[in-house]
Amino acid sequence: MSKISSRFRIVAGVVVAAATVGLAVGCGDSGKGESGSGPVYFGISGPRTGTSAEYGRLWQQGFDLALDEINAAGGIDGRKVELKWADSQSDPKQTVPIATKFVDDKSIIAELGDFSSPASIAASPIYNRGKLVQYGFTNSAVDFTKGGAYSWSPSITLDVYQERNAEWVKKKAKKVSVVYLETDWGKQAFQFFEKFAKEKGIEIAYSSPILPDSTDVKPILIKGREANPEAFVHLGYGPDGALVVKQLRDVGFTGPFFGGQNTPQFISLAGAAAEGDIVNGVFSPADPDPKIQDFVTKFRAKFNTDPGDFNVYAYDALKVVVQAAKKGGATREGVLNGLETETQFTGIGLGTFAFDQQTRRPNGVTPRELVLKDGKFVPAGSR
Template sequence: MKKESKRKIASVMAMAVLMASLAGCSRSGTGESNGDSAAKDGDYVIGLDCPMTGVNASFGEQLSYGAQMAVDEINGAGGINGKTLALSVQDDKSDPKEAATIATKFVADDSIVASIGYYNSSCGLSALPIINEGKLVTIVTGSSPDISEQTQKYGFRTEPSDMQQAVYAADWMVQDGRKKVAILYESTDYGMGQEEIITDILEESGAEIVCSEAYILGETKDFTNILTKVKNSGADSIFLAGTYTEGALIVKQRQSLGMDIPCYSSSSMFEVAFLEAAGEAAEGVKVQGVLVPDDPSETIQKFQSSYKEKFGDDKVAGTFSGHGYATVKMVAEAIENVGTDPDKMSEYIESTTFDAIYGTVSFNETHDLIFDSLKRLVVEDGKFVVVE
């Protein structure tokens, strides 16, 4: 089956789930909360959908920790116009069906003034039609290009899109003289989207895709056969389109097979957990990211210090910690200036330039991120080092 057909079938299945979820979905107007206990503790409640369990739980942890830091800071400074803020954290388990159910719950709960999160692109895609129908301002972090078609009036995106990241990665590979590229991608909206885009960009630049292999997120553990195909293809580089869990397995097994082929990836590998899981096999891997833990700037180091103090010395604030923190701040600023009317909140967010923890942020006509602070990083001595 062709990849394009797989994506079409996946889209049809997702839409079936969405239509079922949308039935009876609307803002109740009762003022009663259907959220968890956290929702009862604040005058304003932000719903946070993220994977708190499963293979992407570390990203959910980052989002929730960053968001909670922002909530605590805002409340510590007197709240929003004298009212407190709280989170209603829901675990979507990286499952689009769960995300659709959670989005429906958020829309029906009048205490929730906005929602954030949706780490997985597939989860964001399943939720956005629901939140737009329900007029709930939502800021997602998924990177699939398809999200641009679903944001509409009430949805926004703070993670650089696959297109932005792929262009950035492809330019780097071309500058490094890569001519024969192997692409290994997870069979999700995120992975398939990146594979399509990076293929188009590299081929337009004159490079050849000599091998393109999919794997199953959370299930594929042995990459020997896939890496053997890469080795036999004559590839001079590998692009990894997936999350760090499988990425760590791939680079370790690449090393075990004696393959000295450079690896590139997007922000999904830019995680301390990737370094810990991959060990010395991560050396030389090239990635890109937004919030660099070792950034010497006073703002980032203060953020890192507060993060460790609150959540433990073993915790490191990563890109998605920054997203959780920044999106809460954006929502709070909108409420402070225009109140909780969703139309006014949407108009405020789309017309405002925000000073986020990782740089200046604004949104274009499709509510995609306008942001030019992606950084190139390479793993050296077990750390991510910025490439100037």
């Protein structure tokens, strides 16, 4: 999870976002989303432009397939489900006014997003004061759901991700160099990886932050190479991961690489340099599970490409909040009630799960080890 600037800063300047909020689907501020026979609306705060736009594009595909299935099955009590998008660029300066707009729009019964944890955390106080569920389905920062009773996330948290990451690294290396994004998310990821690496007997011979908008990190990578690591670890997102692995190969490091993300963008940008890369993931289209293969078949038919993690995150997220609304009612309090009382949510990425009512995170879910083989991420150990 996932998936850029330093984002935990105090946010001001509502005017900045006024031109960017642009609700993309449906009009209907009439309030029919909470009662009556009109559509049921969910608000989406996420990146459609800017450096994280690729994630918004992947979300849209997942949402579109989910909407097809939800509405073909009768929507929510016979009412069509629709989305209202707001382009946040995953920027806290924009997620705050978007939150205010969504809270004021009484037709919206829950919000999904934002992409980055810092962008979501900045808006959490508004959603909680407004009693509108904020479903941060890609928010792995451990503090996200501490924002209040209306902040929920199915995302595996950074501490769990990095403990598993260290386990997988240990299989191939006892000495590593690490680069991580110079953001609050990146720093927190490194702190957890450092903790678990020490526990598992992995020496971090060199570590350095990298700026999210970097175009040349070779000087940093050369220093990391000169520390004679057995493997290189990258803690960040897809675009910066592709930059790191390509330039890492350019400076002559040929050992194992752990980093990047399970996205088409990472695979395309990294190319052959990333062959053998190992990542934390939740999904592989190579999984033989019949339910997953049915999803893959439908996704390919609609988009003529294989799905990845962020398509699955969005698909599952919409299915979960719709299931909650069916259980508790198509209102804001109904969605909250559904999340609190439903004991069996199902998803492509997480399987069957229930929420821990204290943490508002799923019980017992863990990431999967995926390996890039011939341009596709497959479960580790598969042939």
